[in-house]
Amino acid sequence: MSRTPPPPARPVLPADTGSGLRERKKQRTYQAISDAAIALFLEKGFEKVSVAEVAAAAEISKPTLFRYFPAKEDLALHRLADHEDEASRVVTGRAPQQSPLDALRRHFLAGLRLRDPVTGLSDEPEVLAFHRLIYGTPSLVARLYAYQSRAEESLATALGGDDGARLAAGQIVAVQRILAEANWRRIAAGEHAAVLYPDAVEAAERGFGQLRSGLGAYA
Template sequence: MSEGLRERKKRETRQRISDIAMWLFVTNGFDNVTVAEVARAADVSVNTVFNYFSTKEDLLFDRQGEVEDLPSRVVRERRPRESALQALRRDFLDALDSRHHRYGFHEGSDAFTRMVAESPSLNARIREMNAAREQALARTLADETNADPDDLTPAFAAAQICAVLHRLMTHAVQRMLAGEDLNAIAPDLRRQAERGFELLESGIGDYCAGPRSAPE
């Protein structure tokens, strides 16, 4: 069914408010901008803003559901005979090479991260999103493998996969915040990603094994 005029206008209004809010937050700092200022810049009432967004944080995380569902969606849409890990590795490296925003490696992600770091409420929301992403992936892995409800394997796998993804993007953003260019970071980040996924693929059983003999 095609989108009606009313639905299209509502979607466009919501997107315009979100875009203006993002610009104000990044420019001035999240905690320094009020919902009233967003409404005024978007030429709508405060009530209209809250009709579309339940909280001020929702203005910034307009695509929260998509972000939380990303690894699960990649797994659900994986290629024939492709494992969940192979699908996620492929998708991450594709986003890295294309500079797509879905994993946060794109122009402007350093400014977004700096803004989040300066706001306790945004830090809390990010932690909630990361936890929700991991839980969603665990549920998807359980569904895709018909795992027993008491089987913790899907949760183990989801925790390790999400940890690698989170660490890769944290490393990249920290380097961007230090002033490094995206193109300078990308080759090393790809190597780091390959190593991270390799560890997930082969396991870490022999990683950091003790010395061959006891020290004298």
């Protein structure tokens, strides 16, 4: 009598594959919820959209939404979350013999050249709309400062973690923020990124030059 052949053996996966898949799924869920929220915010205005509307659009419950995003403002600012430790990553990953400040300067200039939205030098319609949403909503601006505070803490740790490092981190993050906001305001007023680029580079060099003169230990 013939026997039914056994089912094919299941591949043996690495022990951490499950956790890696879960983390990727979690990040995709974060992104999907945030994208649904931002679409609504851009269409109706931040204040006119309820958390319940966002949950419905993302096809999840309100309790589930709050497990991912503790505050409504975080739904919009999630796109900036990856940048909280960007400066610290630049410092810790810099080339040998390169100073922290020079690594950050080069990184910012590269961002200008690539029209990175974080530098404010992007005239892509969707980026401009997102920036108008952020800077045109007081509660989002207030929440944005909390993100920048965490960026300062992360950079201060990368610079050494002492009082001097914290002062330096605060100054560096402030200069980057001021440069980016100045670029965005000129873009929002109708200037094109390509035309503004030389001025943005000059302003960045001036800003980092002022930092260099006052932050000798990190320059």
